[in-house]
Amino acid sequence: EIVMTQSPLSLPVTPGEPASISCRSSQSLLHSSGYYYLDWYLQKPGQSPQLLIYMHSNRAYGVPDRFSGSGSGTDFTLKISRVEAEDVGVYYCMQTLQGRTFGGGTKVEI
Amino acid sequence: QVQLQGSGPGLVEPSETLSLTCTVSGGSINNYYWSWVRRPPGKGLEWIGYVHHSGLTNYSPSLESRVTMSVDMSKNQFSLKLTSVTAADTAVYYCARLNPLRSLGSYYYHAMDVWGQGTTVTVSS
Numbered sequence: 001e002i003v004m005t006q007s008p009l010s011l012p013v014t015p016g017e018p019a020s021i022s023c024r025s026s027q028s029l030l031h032s033s034g035y036y037y038l039d040w041y042l043q044k045p046g047q048s049p050q051l052l053i054y055m056h057s058n059r060a061y062g063v064p065d066r067f068s069g070s071g072s073g074t075d076f077t078l079k080i081s082r083v084e085a086e087d088v089g090v091y092y093c094m095q096t097l098q099g100r101t102f103g104g105g106t107k108v109e110i
Numbered sequence: 111q112v113q114l115q116g117s118g119p120g121l122v123e124p125s126e127t128l129s130l131t132c133t134v135s136g137g138s139i140n141n142y143y144w145s146w147v148r149r150p151p152g153k154g155l156e157w158i159g160y161v162h163h164s165g166l167t168n169y170s171p172s173l174e175s176r177v178t179m180s181v182d183m184s185k186n187q188f189s190l191k192l193t194s195v196t197a198a199d200t201a202v203y204y205c206a207r208l209n210p211l212r213s214l215g216s217y218y219y220h221a222m223d224v225w226g227q228g229t230t231v232t233v234s235s
Contacts, residue, residue: 001171033214039221041155048204048228049147049155054211054221061223092155096221099168100145100157 002026002095006103013083013108021106023076023093029056030073037097040069040078044089052091053078085110112137114226116205122233128192132205132226139163139181143208144188145222146179148201156201160208161188195233202228 003026013019029036036056043049051060053069056076066081080087088110093103118130132144145160159169161179169177178191192199205226210218 035214035219037219041222043149043155048225049206049222050225051221051223055219058212060211060221090154094155094157096219099159099170102147102155102157105154 002029002098002101004093004095004101004103006091006093006106008106009104010107010109013080013087013110015085015110016082019080019083019087019108021078021091021093021108023071023078023103025074025076025095028073029076029095029097031097036072036076037095038069038071038076039094039096040067041092041094041102042087042089043092044086047089049092083108083110112207112224114205114207114224116203116226116229118203118229118231120230120232122195122199122231123235124196124233125194128190128195128199128231128233130190130203130205130229130231131187132189134186134188134207139183139186139188142210143220144179144181145206145208146190147204147206147222149204149228150198150201158190158192158203197233200231200233202230204228 005024038056040053041049057069090105115133143160146158176193181188206222207224208220209223212219
């Protein structure tokens with residue numbers, strides 16, 4: 001089973017400033033198609049999770065362009081170019097190469 | 111647009127079977143994969159598995175021996191059964207749609223783009 005490790009566990013942020021979250025997998029997430037099989041989700045307080053990024057770097061429909069995904073191999077990053085107050089919540093990476101496995105989550109708070 | 115509504119008992123006794131249903135409205139259950147995810151109190155998200163309308167399934171290895179998922183196309187519903195539950199199965203259970211977002215030639219990349227509101231299940235006597 002592929003293990004996903006996120007850091008940091010908690011991330012204090014300042015509105016208007018950038019922020020980034022790291023995600024590491026126990027093996028490469030490169031699929032034979034040439035794409036990386038990794039998604040990012042955000043669970044805002046009191047809400048269900050929502051899809052932010054799929055296939056490593058593709059923003060889901062309606063997701064603001066201040067969110068971006070990058071990385072390769074086993075190391076991936078979610079970046080927020082300018083944090084807004086509505087971005088608080090718990091962020092999860094999830095591998096989709098072999099079944100699905102979530103990272104432990106990163107709590108983002110103002 | 112498509113909406114998902116989870117339902118089921120909020121309290122299950124230890125060693126019994128947890129049964130949840132997710133009703134799909136605003137769209138067809140056909141031609142999609144449907145997933146279950148849970149979040150235990152104070153912990154992160156855990157993927158449970160997914161089911162296709164054809165009956166194809168894929169379960170988390172850690173839960174595979176206790177999980178069954180199925181689809182009822184006549185009711186536009188899919189379901190989750192988890193046997194021999196313990197307190198560790200106490201969680202908010204979410205149903206979600208796996209949408210084919212990107213064509214990769216002969217197959218598609220799927221991601222969970224629509225989620226239900228979550229059903230709280232407590233395992234206790």
